[in-house]
Amino acid sequence: GRQQRGSGGGFNLNWDGSWDVASSRDAGGWSAEFRIPFSTLRYRAGTRQDWGFNVLRRVRRVNEESFWSPIPREFDLYRVSEAGTLVGLEPPVRRSAQVTPYLLGSTARNYAVSDPNFNENWEFGGDAKIQVTQGLTLDLTYNTDFAQVEVDEVQTNLTRFSISFPEKRPFFLENAGMFSVGGRGSDLFFSRRIGISPNGTQVPIQGGGRLSGKLAGTNLGLLHIRTEGVVGAQSGQAYTVARVARELKNRSSVGGIFLQRDGVDLTNDYNRTYGADAQLGLGSAWTLNALAARTETPDLDGKDHIIHLSGSYSTRSLGFNGHFREVGDDFNPEVGFSPRAGFRDYRIMWQSYLRPESFLGLREIRPHARYTTIRDLETGFEETSMLHLDSQFEWDAGHFLSTALNWNREGLEEPFEISEGVVVPPGTYDGWEIAPHVYTNPAAPVAFDTRLDWGAFLSGTRRSHQAFISFRHGSAFSTALRLEYNDINLAQGDFVTRLAGLRMGYFFTPQIYLQSLVQYNDQADNWSANVRFAWLGTAGTGLFVVYNHADGVDALSGPINRSLTLKYSRQFTAWGW
Template identity: 45%
Template sequence: MKKYICIKFPQSISLIIFLFSSIIYSSSNSDRFTKAYQAESTPIIDGDILNDPAWVSIPAIKTFTQKSPDEGQIATEITEVRVMYSDKIFYVSVVCYDSSPEGIVTTDTRRDAPLNNTDSFMFILDTFKDQQNGYVFGTNAVGIEYDAQVSKGGEMMSISSSRQSVGTGAAFNINWDAVWDVEAQVGEYGWSAEFAIPFKTLRYASKKNQEWGINFQRTIARKKEVVYWSPIPRQFSLNRLLLAGTIQDINVPSTKNLKIMPYGLGQQNKVINQEKSSTDKANDLGIDAKLGLTSSLTLDMTYNTDFAQVEVDEQQINLDRYSLFFPEKRTFFLENAGLFSVGENTYYGPDIEIFFSRRIGIGAGGEQVPILGGGRLTGTLAGMKMGMLSMRTKAVEDVTNSNNYSVFRLKKELPNRTSFGFITTDRTGLGDDGYSNRAYAIDGALGIGEATQLIGFAAKTDPPLGIEGDAGSYAYMLEANRNTQAFTTQIRYSEVGQDFNPEIGYVKRLGYKKVLFRILNR
């Protein structure tokens, strides 16, 4: 006699939903809560917290736990952090008491210099409390400015990244530079610092009385000691948003942000010789503008763009036959740049980026191509992360015709480092040939518990000119990684077709299949 197992359909659906929810809705382990207080008076941003009456009534956060060298133990030095806000500014102060202030270490005074080998203080803000996106601010005992944007839950990248960043794909964009102030002082007590961050620098939800994710980190260099307010295991860093604490009672302003940056250039050369004289004149005008449509949606616009003030690239030496990667540093493209990142990333830089903004304004041989103008919309709308970009470049004789570049990105983020999204790019030549190139990709990530994550993407492009058929114009990657206190384990398979051709993207090499398996022991 045969036996049959009968499964009722509604109960099966309920079971699947329950199991899936238990995977992606893994909550943070942090039980740390604090409050933000309305400022009764405006602090003087000079680094002197102990003698500033504006900070006297603000309760201090004092409980810090070691990550190293003695994980889980109480910090050996006292740290006091206070948080308050006004109608326009978010303030943070820290007093880093030190039993041997003469031993305070300062190794670098450049903006965004790594803070892991110097006495320093950093904090992270998860303004949407989505455990996916955040802002990092930091300084050392001499008051340098350190800031970055975190995306993708802070996976795949240490917060000690140097200025020559591997770009935005590694979830940590150190090249983002915001407008804010910090000052520090050193005294017999140790050292202290004050941060003043305008709300217009941050992006956040529109509701009042918000809760943000937050965490604080202090490094005591001579002891090689790193301590956190919300404890972090040794395999993670401050950018692990899943482990951030919570700050409550933040009443944010709802004002719109408008920033206009015009420029004008003029030049006159007069040449005089015995026979005649000549005068050459040249001038140029342009404008950049940033408009906060809402507190979470920003529109950037540019006309006759000038990038003369952009930081120069770090020098690299190429010892192989593959392309070098230079990260984007032009301010116009940097805010929320991680939203557009789809591809295969490594610790040393991406092997694949479906959209690489440095393709805009640079010819095939590295020649400068003037940008006529364009716009860029990024942020959150109806619960979705959205990014749109449209740029037009001028024609350059014997280099390139005028081109129009377009990008559309849509991404849904879920708890526990889970997300899925879509991106499409288009380059349309405005010359007589009407040449165009398009690329399409889907990507996703699934967080399983707190230690495991599955990630992947699949992409298709138009083939290069002269290639019949599109069988080789593809790329995809699948990866599983697990990060525990004892081991980091990673397994990845990626494949790139010989005709894969994202013309406003970056591909290190074509026509390969690659298997990566790595185990790191701590």
Template identity: 30%
Template sequence: PLYITPFVTAGASADNLLNANESAYVTDRSYTREIGLDLKQTLGSNLTLDLTFNTDFAQVEADDQQVNLTRFSLFFPEKRQFFQERAGIFDFSTGRTDRLFHSRTIGLSEFGPVPILGGGRVVGRIGKWDVGLIEMQTARASFDDDGSTEVIPTENFGVLRLRRRVFNDYSSAGGIVTSRVDENGAYNVAVGLDGTFRLFGDDYLTLQFAQTFDDQVDFDFDDAALTRLWWERRTQAGLSYRGGMTYSGAAYDPGVGFSTRNDYWSPRLGVGYGWFPGENSSLRRVSVGTLGRSYNRRTDNSLESAFWRSDLSLEFKAGHNVSLVAQYQLDDLTEEASFPEDSSVPAGRYEFLVGEVSLRMPPGSTIRGQGEASYGSFYDGTRAQISISPSFTPSSHLELETTYEFNHVDFSSRDQSFNVHVARLRAQLGFNTKVSLNGFVQVNSAANLVSTNARFRYNFREGNDLWIVYNDGLNLDRERERPFLPVTSGRTLLLKYTYTFIR
């Protein structure tokens, strides 16, 4: 069948911006009146086409607030359903968060959302091939950035992913191509090949190669490449191991992906052992392991950073899980590193030890969640960290999810210290099968901000919805800057109505 979903959005926003001479904040009011169209067509038993025009993601939940206590960019997961559906087909992960394709590069920027004029995606299977295709066009957008105007040109994004099983049911190989071209002719193209092969038993070999091309960089094959080799034994019982090598050139830059660092070579090695104690034990599984990794500068082979961690994990039959971790870390700073509240760490080589304990409760209980605490050295100081994430289901109509994260960092030798608090509360209230209200309130002490995201939904029938979305940013410690900050950084109220026809 063909699903045709026209929609209309209307709303108003008020953003408080610094004026041209930076003497006061002024309110910039804007109004939204848009229409758009989404189409979904089933092309076969396992292939789907999605088309979108004047795309709108008003009903998507706000991002989780994070505080960066590292030298690298923060990773934010994708929350937009258009990109989430069967996203695994596009997966080309090259590390913990690094990936050749990250859909958040489309329609989102460091300054805010970028309008999407339209596009399409095809996902599914054709014969023996997993197929993923994305083509999107964004509009030109301008943003106020502390009194100056940042203009983002209109861009075209393309992704093609192919993968199929080879040799046996547990092995696959494929490739990916991504492209990003703007109206001025600037471009970034990435090409990747990958394969995961079950060699014997539980042993798997993963091979990856990626190459990027950018108009701003003179092409050099080695300098713009990433190569990754990974061998692991996947088992919960007995001996497991994993190890490999990653190489990244200085000019490697996936423009439609996410990469925390480049210009390095990195070996990694880990071993573990797990066992099941048996019927008479309260423990379901016990595992111990150790893992080490180093990052070495490609230019002179000097050590940039390294870590080595050992852990003990106890999984109980009741569903609880307790983990103990000890970690050694080395970081060689070539320049000063900045942290909240004007704290900083001078360039130099630092070694630190950290101990961590974590607890995860059974997922099916009325009260569930997880928590962790850690303490140890942090560059030339110390860091204490606590995180708890309890969830409650008081009734069939209400679900509450809470998170509280606390970090205390102390650089006593330089008379510097700071505390960081991040709190989140999600409330999902279902009045009945048609009416629901989702609230998401966050407090971030590093940003001195309380953000609110509320989403009301009335479902007339399947595919026919009314959304009312409210966003607000409340400034804390308004007198920390001159001129004084306004009460709110901005407010937005949006209404979205969708109606689906089936042909």
């Protein structure tokens, strides 16, 4: 794909700092004015500075993009080396500290236990942000709470491996890119390991701190968090992450990372990860990446390493990338996310970018092909392979069409129970499937997105349908319906999975809103509702009322849990100098 990053970091949609915005519409059109305090930004000391800067405005009505500083078409906004320059800035040389306390009251009942009563609970805690230098920030947290954060969207898993969910908790979102090492499928640091047990149970966070930012051109990150023990879920833990990365010229960088999990209640209960990574930019088109890491776990003394090499080439009309990854049998990053071990992974991809002058309103056509194969590290057994052939069509109006054709191969060395009572025996299974994907302009008042996966699947076939429909009325009301249906027919048995999610939101004002997410998942045998009312102040603080409700799918399953939470938080500037 197209290069989007410089030497480090990326785009984080979920992060939120302290800022204000107001928009207006007049005879000259629509405009918006943003006010971002210098205390929200990180910058070096000095009275006169030049800053790299760029702004993108996307007019969804005509699918038009405008940049303050034009960049080559093959790059996105996140290619910071192509940004413009603000010259002669004189940012204030000062330090500050913000304190954000909270008070929370809740009542909840877990129907899985014998207690028939709702249990009341009162909590207090908070966060503090201290600007140590112009570029370094110390974040402290005590009795950390995320009651106001939206619940995860449910997923259907038809694979042999665990799946990940995105991080939404505010404390872990700021400077998240600084701690990101390894990439998708082999992340050395996955923040959802902290405060969430392996079985998904919420684990109370006692507190901790994070020092992050830049010092003398070097990115620094240090995180330490302690969690309580929860009976039947997880013992008390202490997590430490240390990251250093030096940015070099032309999108290049070199860095290292150390991660540790210590069981505070048990002896000889720990896990450590050591890693080093580098990125080398060659000219404007080539980027090379390398990662080497190993883990240390009691009772695991085999091959506990990962080696990951990748390269990409991107121009206005052509893209190419490939990678090699080797993961040892005992590679075990317990503070990261690596769902499989003991394999070698090879991938190569080619993509072309074609822009017709004037043809059916098309903006760009992207034919591409990708081949991936994953082999057992010791025996060379072919575990997973895929040949992906596709052409993507993007219209000026914002519509999109993908015409994917996939050849898949899955090799099972052990029986795989994909559904209750349906066990696929060891063997090699392959075949073709079609996977068309189409969506309309997502900014339109009514938008539609659908994908099909029809064809061979393990010892039989599958017919999978995914659909997403959204509706927006003005700036106040929006709703979206997500549906997923999987009809699986295997030699060992047939089964169907269904998933649905209904999201609704109403904004009384930009600071006062009511949002809900109702979900149904028959694979997990439950349906749930998450309703959130918020009256926001600054930087994501304010008054929150949250109701959670979960029931089994059928009448025999009965209720699972109920909870009602009231939370108030407020940010104070403790001092500034």
